[in-house]
Amino acid sequence: xxxxxxxxxxxxxxxxxxxxxxxxxxxxxxxxxxxxxxxxxxxxxxxxxxxxxxxxxxxxxxxxxxxxxxxxxxxxxxxxxxxxxxxxxxxxxxxxxxxxxxxxxxxxxxxxxx
Amino acid sequence: xxxxxxxxxxxxxxxxxxxxxxxxxxxxxxxxxxxxxxxxxxxxxxxxxxxxxxxxxxxxxxxxxxxxxxxxxxxxxxxxxxxxxxxxxxxxxxxxxxxxxxxxxxxxxxxxxxxxx
Numbered sequence: 001x002x003x004x005x006x007x008x009x010x011x012x013x014x015x016x017x018x019x020x021x022x023x024x025x026x027x028x029x030x031x032x033x034x035x036x037x038x039x040x041x042x043x044x045x046x047x048x049x050x051x052x053x054x055x056x057x058x059x060x061x062x063x064x065x066x067x068x069x070x071x072x073x074x075x076x077x078x079x080x081x082x083x084x085x086x087x088x089x090x091x092x093x094x095x096x097x098x099x100x101x102x103x104x105x106x107x108x109x110x111x112x113x114x
Numbered sequence: 115x116x117x118x119x120x121x122x123x124x125x126x127x128x129x130x131x132x133x134x135x136x137x138x139x140x141x142x143x144x145x146x147x148x149x150x151x152x153x154x155x156x157x158x159x160x161x162x163x164x165x166x167x168x169x170x171x172x173x174x175x176x177x178x179x180x181x182x183x184x185x186x187x188x189x190x191x192x193x194x195x196x197x198x199x200x201x202x203x204x205x206x207x208x209x210x211x212x213x214x215x216x217x218x219x220x221x222x223x224x225x226x227x228x229x230x231x
Contacts, residue, residue: 042205042221043159056218090159101147101209103219105159 003027004106006091012112015081021109023074023091032074033103034066035090043090049074081113116141118208120222127196128230134181135191135225137206146210148182148189149219154202162204165189196229203227 035043048056065077092103127133
C-alpha cells in the first residue's frame, strides 16, 4: 500500500482567511514533505519533516506554517495568503532508511486564493 | 549544484508505438537515485520507475524501462506499446543517497507526452 491522502481536494479562500491542509499516510514512513506546484511546472519543495521534526524549510514565507502532530499526519496552516499562492499543494512521504528514499505523493489540494 | 534537464517539453506518439523520453543530470556524487514520475492531467503524481546509481542493470516495470548511462549522466525512459492512459506529464527526478535520510528531490522541467489514437 503506497497511499498518501490529502484533504480537502479543493480549497478557495480569501486573503484574510485562515485554513489548513491535511496529509495522512499509514505506511510507517517517517519523512513527510510539502510541495507547491504551479501548472505545467515541477513541484517545488517547501518543507521536510523527519521523525516529526522540521529538517528543511526552503525559505517559505511565514504565512505558511507546517505542523507534524505525529508520524502519520502532516498539516499546512495557511494565513493571509496572496493570489500568487494559488497552486496545487502536494504532500509526499518516504521511509528514511538508506536505500528507501522513494517519495510517494498524495493527490494534492488545489488552492485558489481570491 | 545538482541539476536535471529534460530537453523535450512536448512529445507525441501513436498508440501501440514506442517512445523514449530523455533526461540528463549533473552531480558530483557517486551514490544517488533516479526516478521517473508520471502526472496525468489533474491527477496524482505516480512513481513510474526507480534506478539506483550503483546498480548497472537498467530498471524495468512492465512496459516502462530505462536506459541508465552513468558515465554520460543520462537516464532516458522508454515506453513500449504506448496506451492512451500514458498521456501525462513525465518528470525525471534525482536524489542523493543522503546521510540524513531525507533526500531532496531535484526535478526536471517535465515532458508532456500525448498518446494519439
